[in-house]
Amino acid sequence: MTAPDRWLLRTDTTTYAVTLEGDGRWAELAAWGPHGAEDGPSPMDWSGRTHFITPADAAPAEYIPYGLRPFTGADLIASRPGHDRGSWWRFDGATQDGDRALRLEFxxxxxxLRTTLCYETVPGTDVVLRWTELTCTGADEVRLERFDSAAVNVPVQGGARLTYLAGQWSQxxxxxxxxxxxxxxxxxSTQGSAGHAYHPWLAVQDAADPAEGTTPTYGIALEWSGNxxxxxxxxxxxxxxxxxxxxPHEGAVRLAPGTTLVTPRLACAFSPDGLDGLARVWHRYERHLTGERIDRPHKVLYNSWEATGFDVDAAGQLELATLAAxxxxxxxxxxxxxFTGRADDTGGLGDWHPDPAEFPGGFDRFVEDVRAxxxxxxxxxxxEGISPRSKLYAEHPEWVYRIDGRPVTLVRNQLLLDLxxxxVQEFVLATLDRLLGSHAIGYLKWDMNRPPTERGRPGHPDGPDPERQDLDAAHVAGYLRVLDHLRTAHPHVTVEGCAGGGGRVEHATxxxxxxxxxxxxxxxxDRLRIQHGYLHAHAPHTMSxxxxxxPGLFDPRPRSLAFRFVNSMAGVLGIxxxxxxxxxxxxxxxxxxIARYKEIRDVVHHGEVHLLGSPADPTCGVQYEEPGGARVVVTAWNTGPLDGAPLLPGRPARLRLRGLAPGSVYTDTATGTRYNGAHLLHSGLPYAWTPEHDAELTVLTRQ
Known part of the structure; x- marks a missing residue:
């Protein structure tokens, strides 16, 4: 089948161009950048000459198997059991839907094995989604040892500058x-989740062009809740x-004849405006993921955990609720x-019934008192959690991950259900339906406080062959099934995702x-640094x-109550x-x-964001511009030394704003001070920090 020279995909402001190369054996990236970047010689062009490697090893291939690409890293490693690894393709056709979707088959x-490379642009964004579909077309099963979602090629001149997000629990x-x-x-991550140590997100820039704000920047984010x-x-x-x-947890996946494996989607983003511009691309994409629920304002919440821990009773909770109101x-x-059996973290998980001893007037009466x-x-x-001392575990010990004849590892004194x-899925669905259907609950915080360890599902005589299980994918499918059910069966309920903090933050969740x-x-x-990294990859309306x-774990310097509020108002405010x-x-x-936050939260959640400096700077901030530009909100913090005033000469710290109209006038709604847009872009907002005044929220209106 004859293919065109190339296929073009267009987003709001970018073009992604793909060509068929290698005598029709693989696809290559020709151009990726602003509209028009595809007109001219491809920056990925190479001489075609190789020595000690193959042409496929040097090609900017979109996706390529081991066999065609034996040396420099293949995206697909497949074989029939008992046979040598490797795959050699022939092009088998293309299907294109305008400039919005493309499917290439090999x-x-x-x-x-048939491999289909899938592309789809996301309306209103500069994101191209990529994934791969693998179908077993023969009489024998295919063993998939590696099956990436996609490969992304970035033309760099002097090496690449990679930006990533790393850390640990609480950091x-x-x-x-x-x-x-x-x-x-x-x-x-092999923790059955995105994990705390690394985040499935990466940004790539040309190291030879380090000028932040004007550097073409490419980014990827994997939509997957497992390994x-x-x-x-x-x-x-x-x-x-x-x-x-x-x-895959098992190291490989067996693909049976006639079946298809669909890889997770990989979101690919481009911005000509550096990491700051790339962040705005991700923010727009996540508003798209939220859909029509983006128009539901996030309520200011109070959570009782840090006040009472496990010591929950109706009287104490109502005291807190009254003060919070x-x-x-x-x-x-x-x-x-x-819930019953939950005096500490050694019991109760799995037995999801309100403890009658702690709610003597009945749980519904307690909920009504709060709502009143x-x-x-x-x-x-x-x-997903289960306590060994729970009634559920006594009834269904086979529901937990375990390996026959081996000890189990307790993390936070609990085990993990095989979702x-x-x-197990039916149990979880019935439990949540009962809670949400029996009580007036409008908000659900879903937590996961341990990863899977002894990840096995001991088989029964008539059960599946353990070598043909795919436990990680099965758990992800069960998790997403339950979340999808909550959306459809209980659309009024707001759901918060949590996994011991940020252990499960990715696009599927x-x-x-x-x-x-x-x-x-x-x-x-500590939290300022966490949120600074978070906002590079994720939108403010998702950040609780x-x-x-x-007190600080890593940076113990005391900060004012104002600092804590302004920090929390940078996303979704809670106490x-x-x-x-x-x-x-x-x-x-x-x-x-709280009253001020309610006035500006729509700007924070819907506005265009600019990250102003970083917590490593003496003064840093976040700028939010309302769609249309009528209001600009700036959250700012002092993280370093003061200016020495009044005993020594000192000037106020300043934050240069971005993206404003230079000829417009902006008025500070609190002080009445008027600024020309050019002044704010060139000189910035002034901040006269003191030990007591270490954070500020500024609201500017444009005339």
Whole structure:
């Protein structure tokens, strides 16, 4: 079948061009950048000469198997059991839907495998989605050892600057970078989730063009809630090639005749405006994922965990709810400890019934009392968790991950349910339906506080062959099935995603929840760094952030209550402090901040974001511009030394704003100060920091 010279995909402002090369044996990237970048010689062109490698090893291939590409890293490693690994393709046709979707098919008749490369643009964004469909067409099964979602080629001149997000529990989303001139960079999670150590997100820039704000920047993000891997290689000839995909727990997947495996989607983004511009591309994409629910304002919540821990009872919770309502909170969430057997973390998980001893007047009466205060009501659950002392475990020990004859590992004194099992899914669905159908619950916080360890599903005589299981994919499918059910069966319920903090933040979860919890660390300076990294990859309307009394774990410098509020107002505002111990003055200040947040949260959640500096700078901030530009909100923080005034000469710190209209006039709604747009772009907003005044929220209106 004859193919055209190339296929073009167009997003709002970018073009992605693909050609068929290698005598029709593989597809290559020809151009990726702003509209018009495809007109001219491809930056991926190479001489075609090779020595000691094959042409496929040097090609900027979109996706290519081991066999055709034996040396420099293949995206697909497949074989028939008992046979040698490798696949050799022939092009088998293309289907294109305008400039919005493309499918390229390659066949290997001897192996019995058809590979379809899939592309789709996302309306209103500069994101191209890529994934691969693998179909067993022969009489024998195919063993898939590696099956990435896609490969992304980036033309660089002097090596690549890779930016990624790394950390650990309580220190997630730390922004890191490394220069890759030669060799390989790889990160992964095998914890059955996105994980705390690395995030399935990567940005690539040309190291020879370091001017932030004007550097063409490419990004990828993998939509997968299980094990994953991202690999970046400095290829022969100088280009950088990034591969991303899921990692099967068993090491390989067996594809039976007639069946198709669909890889997770890989979102590919481009911005000519550096990391800051790339962040805005991701924010627009995540507003698209949220869909029509983006217009539902996120309520200011109060969560009782840091005030009471497991010591949950109706009287104590109502005391907190009353104070929270007086502050202006719109939602009260009871965290861990509300169900039977949950005096501490050694029991109760799996037995999801309100503890009658702690709610003597009945749980419904308690919920009604909270709602009578003018607030919605929410509840914490951990559907995948199970305590060995629970009634559920006594009835169904076979529901947990385990390996026959081997000890089990307790993490947080609990085990993990095998959510890939249909009977476990039905239990979780019935449990959540019962809770949400029996009680007036408008908010659900879904937590996951341990990864799978002994990940086995002991087979029965009539059960499946363990070698043909795909436990990681099955668990992800069960998890997403339950979230999808919540959306359709309980559309009024707001769902928060959490996994010991930010352990399960990726696009599959973000598309099915309303907010996510980036970290269990709520200390002011620590959290500022976490949120700075988070906002490079994810949108403010997805970022749940609480004001608490927590001291710093990594940066113990004290900060004001204002600092904590302005920090939390940069996303979705919540309060988690023990407000019973706040002074009347602190409560009054909190009420003022909450009232201000309600006035500007639509700008924060829907606006165009600019990240102004970083927490490593003495002054940093985040700028949010309302669609149309009528209002601009700036959250700013002092993270470094003061200016020495009044004892020594000193000038106020300044934050240069971005993207404003130079000829317009902007008025500070609090002070009445008027600024020309050019002044704010060139000189910036002034901040006279003091030990007591270490954060500020500025609202500007454009005339």
């Amino acid at each position: 066949a290997d008749d001897l192996l019995g 997630e989303f730390q922004l890191k970078n490394v220069e890759l001139d030669r060799g390989r960079f790889e990160m992964e 994953w891997r991202i690999t970046a290689d400095a290829e022969p000839g100088g280009a950088v090639r990034v591969r991303a995909g899921r990692v 007086e502050l202006g909170a719109e939602l009260f969430v009871v965290d861990d400890g509300w 205060l003018g607030m919605d009501f929410g509840l914490w659950v951990e559907p 890939g099992r249909a009977d 973000i598309a099915r929840t309303d907010v996510v919890w980036p970290s269990d660390n709520t200390a002011p300076m 952030s609480w004001v608490t009394d927590a 988690g402090a023990d407000i019973r111990h706040w002074t009347p003055r602190q409560r009054a200040e909190a009420a003022r901040w």
